[in-house]
Amino acid sequence: MLPVGRSAEREVKVDGRHYRSIWCAGEGQAVEVIDQPRLPHLFEVRALESLEDAAQAIESMVVRGAPLIGAAAAYGVALAMREATSDEALERACRRLLSTRPTAANLRWALEEMLAALRNRHRDERVEAAYRRAAQLCDEDVELNAAIGRHGLAILQDLASDKPPGQPLNVLTHCNAGWLATVDWGTATAPLYLAHDLGLDLHVWVDETRPRNQGALTAWELGHHGVAHTVIADNTGGHLMQHGLVDVVITGSDRTTGTGDVANKIGTYLKALAARDNAIPFYVALPSPTIDFSLGDGLSGIPIEQRDPAEVSGVTGRTENGDIARVEVFAPGSAVANYAFDVTPGRLVTGLITEAGVAPASPEGLAALFPQRARAATQQR
Numbered sequence: 001m002l003p004v005g006r007s008a009e010r011e012v013k014v015d016g017r018h019y020r021s022i023w024c025a026g027e028g029q030a031v032e033v034i035d036q037p038r039l040p041h042l043f044e045v046r047a048l049e050s051l052e053d054a055a056q057a058i059e060s061m062v063v064r065g066a067p068l069i070g071a072a073a074a075y076g077v078a079l080a081m082r083e084a085t086s087d088e089a090l091e092r093a094c095r096r097l098l099s100t101r102p103t104a105a106n107l108r109w110a111l112e113e114m115l116a117a118l119r120n121r122h123r124d125e126r127v128e129a130a131y132r133r134a135a136q137l138c139d140e141d142v143e144l145n146a147a148i149g150r151h152g153l154a155i156l157q158d159l160a161s162d163k164p165p166g167q168p169l170n171v172l173t174h175c176n177a178g179w180l181a182t183v184d185w186g187t188a189t190a191p192l193y194l195a196h197d198l199g200l201d202l203h204v205w206v207d208e209t210r211p212r213n214q215g216a217l218t219a220w221e222l223g224h225h226g227v228a229h230t231v232i233a234d235n236t237g238g239h240l241m242q243h244g245l246v247d248v249v250i251t252g253s254d255r256t257t258g259t260g261d262v263a264n265k266i267g268t269y270l271k272a273l274a275a276r277d278n279a280i281p282f283y284v285a286l287p288s289p290t291i292d293f294s295l296g297d298g299l300s301g302i303p304i305e306q307r308d309p310a311e312v313s314g315v316t317g318r319t320e321n322g323d324i325a326r327v328e329v330f331a332p333g334s335a336v337a338n339y340a341f342d343v344t345p346g347r348l349v350t351g352l353i354t355e356a357g358v359a360p361a362s363p364e365g366l367a368a369l370f371p372q373r374a375r376a377a378t379q380q381r
């Protein structure tokens, strides 16, 4: 476990500096983020100066990952309050931000937190209160992920104790549930960073995660932290599992129902099926704002985002001369569909790693960890 008293802040990460994925700059009212579509080839910081900047950054996935979407939306409300502080402006800002992406539960959650902090405040106090609450939500996200790391670490240490000496613990992860997807630490990666820092012999299989290749973000993060890893094509996981080369799968989640069904990046379900067929533990790491207790069945209840087909029909990368360029993959004329997420039923999940502990992916499991929220949801039904 993380030694008591150790800060939830992480070590230096990029070019000798510690970064979070979102922060305030200047006089404290400018918001800055890492321009994620430019990674891993270019590390660039982008300023968000208005409500519309924040909304477009979420839509275009300059910021992405469920917890970071929530954090960016919170700052989006603060930026909106700089433009106008009326009730109508507040509600309009929340509506605009809510419309940006449909699947991540953290978006609505963060906006509700902002509304609760601002609704009953005098208009003159709203700008300051909005920045304060957004900053708190970010700090809380860091703490939640650090706690997920501590609970996940215990699982990794347990699994590692069964490995023959000299053999690393092989973890497979899908998409980027790393510090770039949260404010810091990441969800699925928090236990990996802690385990690595404590000297556990670890190797991570990183799925490429087509169509947007968020695996490149995970590989970039792990590389900067010094964690041994190998990038694999999305279809490789099942083969590795059949050959004993995966000890555990850990993914993140964009929305988890009160019954333990998990929406995560497209392809997660296939990894869960392969893991079950090969008796490999499949864990999902998530902070409680990702849980949507109002939903029972994930398949019918969780809205699955469909994005621009161009994300499937083309890829962007770095050319030999160092330029960033997009190329087309398919001949023109074929219809292309781009489902961004899928739902893994709770029955395929070994456990949900949350800030409050590890729970079975079931109504009872989640209610035991978060009794108040589960009870409130039951009463509202």
Ligand code: MRU
Residues within 6 Å of the ligand: 064, 065, 066, 067, 174, 175, 176, 177, 178, 181, 182, 186, 187, 188, 214, 251, 252, 253, 254, 264, 265, 340
């Ligand atoms: O479409 P994205 O990049 O926002 O999707 C991100 C994921 O699916 C992550 O795995 C998920 O948000 C968990 S992040 C901590």
